[in-house]
Amino acid sequence: MKARYWVLHYLAGLILFVLLLGHIFMMHFYKLIEKIGYGRDPLEWESVLERARNVTFSTLYILFLFFALFHGFYGLKNILIETDFGKRYEKIVVYIFWILGIFLFIFGTYTTIKAGGV
Amino acid sequence: MKVKFIIKRYIPELAKNGFDKYEIEVKEGMTVLDVLLYIKENLDPTLSLRFSCRMGICGSCGMIINGKPELACHTQIKKIVENGKIKVEPIPNLTLIRDLVPDLQSAFIKHKKIKPYLIRKDEKEQENPKREYKQTPSELLEYLQFSYCIQCGLCISSCPVSSTDEDFLEPYVLAQAYRYCIDSRDEGFSERLKIVSKSHGVLNCHFAGGCSKACPKGVDPALAIQLLKRLILKKTFGLLKDKRGNNIVPPYPEGPNKDKVPKAPPKSV
Numbered sequence: 489m490k491a492r493y494w495v496l497h498y499l500a501g502l503i504l505f506v507l508l509l510g511h512i513f514m515m516h517f518y519k520l521i522e523k524i525g526y527g528r529d530p531l532e533w534e535s536v537l538e539r540a541r542n543v544t545f546s547t548l549y550i551l552f553l554f555f556a557l558f559h560g561f562y563g564l565k566n567i568l569i570e571t572d573f574g575k576r577y578e579k580i581v582v583y584i585f586w587i588l589g590i591f592l593f594i595f596g597t598y599t600t601i602k603a604g605g606v
Numbered sequence: 607m608k609v610k611f612i613i614k615r616y617i618p619e620l621a622k623n624g625f626d627k628y629e630i631e632v633k634e635g636m637t638v639l640d641v642l643l644y645i646k647e648n649l650d651p652t653l654s655l656r657f658s659c660r661m662g663i664c665g666s667c668g669m670i671i672n673g674k675p676e677l678a679c680h681t682q683i684k685k686i687v688e689n690g691k692i693k694v695e696p697i698p699n700l701t702l703i704r705d706l707v708p709d710l711q712s713a714f715i716k717h718k719k720i721k722p723y724l725i726r727k728d729e730k731e732q733e734n735p736k737r738e739y740k741q742t743p744s745e746l747l748e749y750l751q752f753s754y755c756i757q758c759g760l761c762i763s764s765c766p767v768s769s770t771d772e773d774f775l776e777p778y779v780l781a782q783a784y785r786y787c788i789d790s791r792d793e794g795f796s797e798r799l800k801i802v803s804k805s806h807g808v809l810n811c812h813f814a815g816g817c818s819k820a821c822p823k824g825v826d827p828a829l830a831i832q833l834l835k836r837l838i839l840k841k842t843f844g845l846l847k848d849k850r851g852n853n854i855v856p857p858y859p860e861g862p863n864k865d866k867v868p869k870a871p872p873k874s875v
Contacts, residue, residue, distance in 0.1 A: 491803040495842045569805060570771045578805065 493562060500559035507552050540603040553596040561585045607632050609687055611641060613653065614695040616702050625693075626650070632683050638694065639667050639678040642706075654705040662822065665758030669706055670695040675760040675820040697763040710759055713776050717757070720775065720783040720801055725794025726851055740852040745790040752785035752830050754823045761827050764816035773806040777817035780808050781830035787837060793851040799841060808834050 514521075518530050528535055539545040565585050568574035574581050611628045628645050639657055646653045658664040660679045667678040672686050672693055686692065700708040724739075726732040761777040762768045768776055775783075783802050787795045802808045811831045818828040840846035 490805060490807070490809060491799070491838045491842050494803070494809045495839060498839075566810065570767070570810065575771070575773065 497559060497562045500555040500562075503551070503555050504559055507548065507555070510548075511552075540600075541605060543604075546600050546604050549600045550597050553600070554593060557589045557593055557596075561589045607684075607687075608690065609641075609683060610691045611645070612691060612693045613642075613645070613706070615653075615705055616696070617652070617704060626653075632687075634684070636683050637679055638669070638671055638676070638681045638683060638686075638692065641683065641692075642678060642694070654703075654707050656707050663756060665756030668697055668758035668760045668763070668822075670697065670763060675763045675822075677758060677760070677822045680822070697759050699762050699765065699768045700759065708759065710757075712772070713757070713759060713762060713779065716775050716779045717782065720779055720786075720798055721794060722782045722786060724786065724789065724792050724851070725797060726791075727793050731854070735854065737855045737857060739791040740855050741790055745852075748790070749785045749788045752781050752788075752825055752827075755781060755785075755821075755825045755827075756823055758822065760820045760822060761817035761825075764820040766814050766816065767810055767812055771806055771810065774810055775802060775807050777811075777827035777831065778825070780811070780834060781817075781825060781827035783808070784830040784834040784837070787834065790849075791851045793849065795837070795841075795846075796848055799838060802834065803838055808838065811835075 515530050518528070522528065530536070530539075562585075565574075565581060568581050569578050609630055609632045611630055612625050613628065614624075615626045616623050628649055630641055630644065632641065639655075639660060642653065642655050643657070646655070655667065655669075655678075657667040657679065659666070662677050662680040665677070669676065669678050671678065671681055672688060674686075675697070676686075678694070683692065694706065696702055696706045697708045700710065700713070703709050724732070755778050757778060759776075759778070761781075765774075765777050767774045780802060783798050786792050787798055808831055811828075813828060813832065815828045818826045821827060837846060
């Protein structure tokens with residue numbers, strides 16, 4: 489049912505907002521974290537490697553990837569099917585986005601897991 | 607007061623598509639519809655328009671008057687005249703038949719799709735009603751505002767989604783879907799949900815709110831659409847079970863003086 493995807497689209501937006509806040513905090517406010525006594529420059533090689541090997545971070549990356557892909561592609565699909573072109577080829581548009589989304593998700597997940605040294 | 611009327615003319619068989627101008631002496635209390643009928647009767651009998659009740663109930667005379675969606679029958683000329691001019695155009699976002707007459711058939715077909723009537727699981731009871739269904743005043747108030755819709759199509763004229771997506775279930779159709787879903791006597795929410803939550807349905811509404819601004823009856827379709835979305839959200843999370851419609855009112859009690867009621871006199875004819 490389309491309603492489920494629509495609800496997931498909204499939820500994904502909300503979850504992305506939370507994850508993005510975390511991302512911005514981690515990447516751009518690390519000096520604040522340093523003052524509290526945690527962390528270091530997130531772009532240092534050791535730091536990147538540490539996060540890549542951390543199960544929690546890897547899981548968050550994969551979640552981030554899933555929600556970003558779903559939210560983005562579903563939103564794009566909604567925009568496209570309101571145009572004459574999109575309406576004419578609605579099924580094709582939907583299938584292309586599904587295939588593209590699944591492919592990118594698998595590729596991104598594989599990369600994340602591989603980076604963790606598994 | 608002399609007013610110049612600039613009226614959109616579209617006559618496909620004559621390949622006419624433009625504006626005609628008429629200068630009319632306007633009297634106090636005249637509406638746009640009065641003037642259009644005056645033009646048709648006295649100046650140009652080829653002018654086509656749709657009208658019926660002349661009192662804002664039938665929704666036939668929806669038009670764009672000075673760029674705003676209005677019912678011609680309740681638009682006072684003195685209130686809207688700008689620099690001695692009034693521009694009258696047909697409702698956009700619909701196929702035009704002729705002059706000021708849009709083709710509302712597509713909207714009516716969409717309206718029929720959402721089953722705008724009470725759906726009951728017990729069809730026998732519905733077909734042979736013994737008495738009316740129960741409904742409290744507060745249950746009535748939940749949908750009353752949305753039941754004032756006269757299907758004039760003015761909401762369609764101001765909906766950005768309707769202008770780009772001809773398959774979109776129009777704002778008033780979705781408002782009617784909500785009106786019946788929320789009716790305490792209705793049991794057809796799941797049926798309607800399948801229809802309205804498809805592509806080009808309620809989820810495609812951008813919430814521009816133009817429909818509510820345009821509505822001459824204060825129906826507020828935008829509100830109905832958002833409330834319908836909320837119902838769908840609840841249903842998706844399993845927070846909304848299929849409701850049972852209200853039962854019928856119990857039969858009238860037998861009066862205490864039933865035997866004392868005099869018999870009817872014999873038939874005279």
